[in-house]
Amino acid sequence: MNKVFLVIQREYLARVKKKSFLLATILTPLIFPTIMGLFLWIAVGEEKGEALRIVEVVDENNLFFLESRDQYAFSFSNLSIEEGKKQVQSGERYGFLYIPKLNLESPSGIIYYAANNPSMSFISSIESGLKRRVEELRMHAAGIDPEVLEAYRTSVSIQAITLNNSGEEKMTDATINYGIGFFTGILIYIFIFAYGNQVMQGVIEEKSSRIIEILVSSIKPFELMLGKIIGIGAVGLTQFLIWIFLIAGVSTIVLGYFGMQMPQQTAMEMANPEMMDLVNMDSDFPHILAVIMEINFIQIALTFVFYFIGGYLLYGSFFAAIGAAVDTPSDAQQFVLPITIPLLIAYFGLFAFVLVDPTSNVSFWLSVIPLTSPIAMMGRASYGVPFFDLALSMSLLIIGFLMTTWIAAKIYKIGILMHGSKVTYKTLWKWIRMG
Amino acid sequence: MNILEITNLKKVYGEHTALQDINLTIPQGTIFGLLGPNGAGKTTLIRIINQIIDGDSGQVFFKGEKLSPKHIAQIGYLPEERGLYKKMEVWDQLIYFARLKGMPLAEAKTKVDFWLHKLDIQAWRKKKIEDLSKGMAQKIQFIATVIHEPELLILDEPFSGFDPVNAELIKNEILELREKGITVVLSTHRMESVELLCDHIAMIHQSKLVLSGSLQEVKKQFRKKIFKVSLEPYAPLHLKEDCQLISQGQINTLHIPLRHLNPNELLSEMILLGEIQEFSEIIPTMEEIFIQQIKNHSDE
Numbered sequence: 001m002n003k004v005f006l007v008i009q010r011e012y013l014a015r016v017k018k019k020s021f022l023l024a025t026i027l028t029p030l031i032f033p034t035i036m037g038l039f040l041w042i043a044v045g046e047e048k049g050e051a052l053r054i055v056e057v058v059d060e061n062n063l064f065f066l067e068s069r070d071q072y073a074f075s076f077s078n079l080s081i082e083e084g085k086k087q088v089q090s091g092e093r094y095g096f097l098y099i100p101k102l103n104l105e106s107p108s109g110i111i112y113y114a115a116n117n118p119s120m121s122f123i124s125s126i127e128s129g130l131k132r133r134v135e136e137l138r139m140h141a142a143g144i145d146p147e148v149l150e151a152y153r154t155s156v157s158i159q160a161i162t163l164n165n166s167g168e169e170k171m172t173d174a175t176i177n178y179g180i181g182f183f184t185g186i187l188i189y190i191f192i193f194a195y196g197n198q199v200m201q202g203v204i205e206e207k208s209s210r211i212i213e214i215l216v217s218s219i220k221p222f223e224l225m226l227g228k229i230i231g232i233g234a235v236g237l238t239q240f241l242i243w244i245f246l247i248a249g250v251s252t253i254v255l256g257y258f259g260m261q262m263p264q265q266t267a268m269e270m271a272n273p274e275m276m277d278l279v280n281m282d283s284d285f286p287h288i289l290a291v292i293m294e295i296n297f298i299q300i301a302l303t304f305v306f307y308f309i310g311g312y313l314l315y316g317s318f319f320a321a322i323g324a325a326v327d328t329p330s331d332a333q334q335f336v337l338p339i340t341i342p343l344l345i346a347y348f349g350l351f352a353f354v355l356v357d358p359t360s361n362v363s364f365w366l367s368v369i370p371l372t373s374p375i376a377m378m379g380r381a382s383y384g385v386p387f388f389d390l391a392l393s394m395s396l397l398i399i400g401f402l403m404t405t406w407i408a409a410k411i412y413k414i415g416i417l418m419h420g421s422k423v424t425y426k427t428l429w430k431w432i433r434m435g
Numbered sequence: 436m437n438i439l440e441i442t443n444l445k446k447v448y449g450e451h452t453a454l455q456d457i458n459l460t461i462p463q464g465t466i467f468g469l470l471g472p473n474g475a476g477k478t479t480l481i482r483i484i485n486q487i488i489d490g491d492s493g494q495v496f497f498k499g500e501k502l503s504p505k506h507i508a509q510i511g512y513l514p515e516e517r518g519l520y521k522k523m524e525v526w527d528q529l530i531y532f533a534r535l536k537g538m539p540l541a542e543a544k545t546k547v548d549f550w551l552h553k554l555d556i557q558a559w560r561k562k563k564i565e566d567l568s569k570g571m572a573q574k575i576q577f578i579a580t581v582i583h584e585p586e587l588l589i590l591d592e593p594f595s596g597f598d599p600v601n602a603e604l605i606k607n608e609i610l611e612l613r614e615k616g617i618t619v620v621l622s623t624h625r626m627e628s629v630e631l632l633c634d635h636i637a638m639i640h641q642s643k644l645v646l647s648g649s650l651q652e653v654k655k656q657f658r659k660k661i662f663k664v665s666l667e668p669y670a671p672l673h674l675k676e677d678c679q680l681i682s683q684g685q686i687n688t689l690h691i692p693l694r695h696l697n698p699n700e701l702l703s704e705m706i707l708l709g710e711i712q713e714f715s716e717i718i719p720t721m722e723e724i725f726i727q728q729i730k731n732h733s734d735e
Contacts, residue, residue, distance in 0.1 A: 006534050014523065210518035214579070217485040217512040218535040220504075417487070419516070430449075 003150060003219045005153055007227025008234065011202065015235045025242050029250075053094035056084050060101045063137065066129050068320050072122070086114050097126065104138055162384070180382035184304050185350045187240075191344060192311050192374070194222060195236045196319035203323025203416070212416045221413040225324075226405075229316040233309065296384075303381045304392060311374025314401040317408035324415030325423045327432075331334045335428075346372035354379030368393045370400025407432055436498070437689045438463040438587055438618045439484065444493035446479055453479040455642045457596045461620060461635070463520060463586075466613055468633035468650075469622040472722075474727060478621045478640045481589055484620075485512050490721070491722065497587075506536035511585035515592040515622075517576055525551075525575055528564065529582055536583035544580070554604075571603050587617070588612060589620045594628060626722040636726070640732050645725075656725045660693035668709035679712065682730040686712055 015021055041113040057066060057076050066074040074097075079087070084096040095114035110130070113144070136146050160174070203225075205213045205223060215224055265374035322335040349372060353362040358380040367385075373393045377385070415423070438460040446454040454476045461467045471477050481735055482488045485508065497503040497509070520615060526547060535545035551557045554574055559666060564572055573596070590609070594602045609619050609632060621633060629636060630650075637647035646653060663681075665688045672682060672687060678691040687709075693701060702714055719727075 003537075005536060006531070010531055011637045187659075209517040209521060210514070211520060213487070213514040213516060214512065214518075214532070215535070217514075218507060218508070218532070348662075417482075 004223045004227045004230070006222055007219065008231040010232050011228050011231025015232065016200075018180060021235070025239050026246070029243050029246050030283045042150075054063075054095055055095040055099045056087055056093045057099070058084055059099045060134070061099060063102075064099060064133050065132060066097075066126065069125075085113055088115060088149055090224060091115070097335065098362065099130075102134075104134055104141075107134055171345060174383075177382040180300065181350070181355050181358075181379035183302070184381070185354075185378040188304075188308050188311050188378060189343065189347050191236055191240075191308060191377050192315045195232050195312060196315045198232050198235075199316050199320065200319040200323040200336075201329065202228055203320050203412075204326065204329055204332065207324065207416055207419075208327060216416065221416060225317065225320050225412050228321060229313065233312050233316065236312070237308075271381075300381055303385075303390070304378065307374040307377055307397070310397040310401055314370060314374070314397065314404050315343070317401075317405040319413040321408035321415065324412040325418075326415075327419065331423075342371035343375070346375035350379045358383045358385075370397045373397055436464045437461060437496075438498055439620075439682075440496040440499075441480075442494050442496075444480070444483065444490045444495065444610075444642060446476075446483065446488070446490050448666050453627065454483075454490070454639075454640050455637070457644050457649060459637055459644060461618060463498075463618050464613065464616045465634040466609065466619045466621060466632050468629040469620055469639070469723060470624075470626075470629065470636055470646075471639035472624075475568065478591065479623060480695070481514075481591055484587075484589060485510060489568040498539045507584045508583060511536075511575065511580045511583065511588045513590045513593055513728055514581040515595070517596075519572060519576060519579070522563055524561055524563055526558075526560040529575065529579055532579040533582040533602075535553065537582045538586075544582070546582050547578075550582060554578070570598050570601055573597050575599075577605055581608075581612070585617070587618045587620065590591075590624075591622045592624070593621065594625055626720065627727055629721045636721075638728060640729055641733075645728055645732050653724065654721075657718070657719045657727070658716065661690050662693065662715065663699065663715050663717050664691055664705050665691045665713040666709035666711050670708075672708060686719045688713075690717065693715070 036283070051071075052073050053071050054073050054075055056079065057064075057074050058079050058081070059076060065076075068074055072094075075093075081098055084093075084098060088096045095112060095118065100109045112123065112126070131210075139146050139149065159428045204291065206215065219227075298310040317334075318339050322332050322339075326332045346366065349362070349366040353360060353365055354376050358361060363376070363380060366372045367380050367389065374397065377390075377393055380389075410432050411428055414434065421427075437460045439459070441459040444454055444457040445458075457476075457480065469477055469480070475717075479488070484502070486502065486504065497506045500506075504568055523531070529547045529550070530540070530543050533546060536539060538546070538575050548557075551560055555693055556571070556574060559567065559575075560569065564575065566574070580590070591608075597605060606628070609621070612619060621629070623629060624663075633650055635647075635649050636653055638645050648656070665686055667686050672689075674689070677692050677694075680686040680692060691701065691705075696704070698716070702711070705711060705714070
């Protein structure tokens with residue numbers, strides 16, 4: 001076991017000491033905000049920079065009016081369809097909207113001509129403008145004053161509270177649960193891929209540079225494999241810890257800059273029921289804070305760490321076995337595909353089923369089967385998971401990881417000493433039976 | 436005392452028998468040559484001694500004890516296919532290999548210092564392997580093999596891949612290690628280095644042990660009892676059919692089989708024919724024995 005620790009230490013230091021680790025750790029959290037900022041900047045610049053887009057409108061009913069907005073302006077006329085089209089073809093007009101005589105009860109036949117495919121948002125904004133006008137007209141016809149109707153329009157929102165058998169009440173909000181499940185699930189998915197791949201590259205490096213034979217004359221192949229997987233996993237955990245501190249630090253600075261208190265502090269105040277009454281409940285912000293306060297972060301964090309490590313260990317040993325079986329990274333591709341499939345199933349299952357309905361049957365199975373549970377369970381964890389489901393899923397993950405490690409170790413042990421032979425699935429199966 | 440005793444060792448890979456009934460003893464403090472053509476089973480035997488793989492049947496004893504993981508610290512291994520971590524610094528790398536063999540950190544540091552000093556390469560300690568020349572890396576590779584002061588050193592084709600300067604350096608180190616009582620197992624094709632270095636040899640061919648013993652014994656076993664005689668004849672020589680005239684002139688050189696005589700009797704016969712310049716037995720070279728053995732056993 002002492003030797004496993006030596007390997008862990010080497011694998012860890014060899015990676016953490018690299019400049020690329022420091023760069024990736026500091027830059028990665030900045031990449032997403034940067035990309036979003038870049039898009040925003042381009043979009044804003046585009047709107048400002050572009051010429052006014054004039055859309056010719058022919059309304060045979062003489063009923064509609066579209067307000068010019070952003071870079072779009074609408075010019076109304078009585079041209080024929082052919083003339084309107086020509087204007088678009090010649091580039092004189094950006095687009096041409098034709099509204100034929102409409103039956104207001106079922107309006108149809110409205111056509112928009114343009115040189116470019118119109119954006120969804122543009123079309124839907126015109127649609128909603130026309131729709132509102134048609135509704136108005138129809139209400140008039142029925143003797144209803146639209147202004148009266150507007151005055152009676154009320155907004156209702158439901159406060160969801162979960163109630164457990166001891167009578168404890170908790171405020172919940174599906175959006176926040178969704179967000180947490182989404183974020184943690186994707187994080188585990190990325191982690192398994194990124195670091196699993198590093199394990200594979202590391203094994204291939206040892207094999208192709210022929211260090212391996214010296215290593216296995218000093219340490220058991222299984223210990224070597226385990227040390228490598230744990231060492232690289234520790235690098236990943238370090239990276240995430242740094243990110244958490246970075247994000248916490250940056251958000252403190254940003255919020256401080258905007259003259260706001262730390263959300264935690266506000267939330268603490270919110271937790272006090274007397275304080276709660278004083279706060280205007282109509283505003284969304286305190287509501288969100290209250291919901292955040294109600295989420296059991298410690299439980300989610302512990303669940304996250306468990307599935308994070310469990311999932312990585314489960315797949316890490318597969319990646320190590322693949323690295324041992326092949327001679328070059330390009331040979332590895334054919335074997336990586338089959339382990340990508342369950343990961344992808346888990347990833348799409350997270351969006352398609354688990355986050356949509358965490359208690360459905362599909363969600364249950366996805367979050368219990370070890371190959372998909374590390375990702376899928378995170379989608380359920382933020383909503384709260386029954387103890388039985390969690391215990392079952394965790395035990396199966398532990399058993400699953402022990403099994404994959406056991407199988408992988410057999411492939412690993414033989415593979416690392418095999419050079420230059422073409423490895424197929426048949427050979428892998430033979431090695432598993434031999435070991 | 437024997438450092439290694441191998442009895443009835445057998446190893447089969449699927450359909451292929453890699454080792455069959457190997458019985459071998461390796462005396463302590465000697466340089467032991469392990470010979471055999473490629474694919475004979477040498478590497479398999481070496482891997483079993485290093486506990487990288489297990490034999491199917493038979494036993495290996497290290498200094499009288501059954502071979503077990505605790506002996507790893509006492510064995511040093513330089514494989515035929517060898518390498519180092521390219522991105523790791525010389526110092527870190529040597530410390531790592533020493534500690535993997537079970538050496539405590541403080542001792543490992545002293546030893547690495549000692550070897551870097553001995554080979555006069557202290558300046559490289561902070562260099563990465565990828566920044567070293569091939570020859571330099573070979574020196575580090577050798578240090579990594581002996582750093583933990585093993586009692587048994589297994590070198591698989593140590594001279595292949597090494598440049599002549601390093602090969603010489605390693606040869607001298609091997610001889611020095613033997614002086615310290617360390618046993619060296621040398622697996623090689625190069626018969627001239629066997630003649631030069633080895634005290635004992637064993638030869639494996641087609642997974643079987645075909646030859647073993649001390650170098651002298653083996654050579655004695657294969658001598659053809661032919662003597663080389665150079666003499667200045669008193670009168671023209673009349674040779675028997677089985678004698679061979681190698682060179683003629685003022686001095687004649689002959690190859691003469693011993694037949695029923697002993698060497699002294701042969702010499703006294705020769706003395707009558709001329710003035711003896713040289714009288715010696717023709718000892719077969721390891722190269723000849725090697726090739727002959729392969730021919731003999733391949734015919735089986």
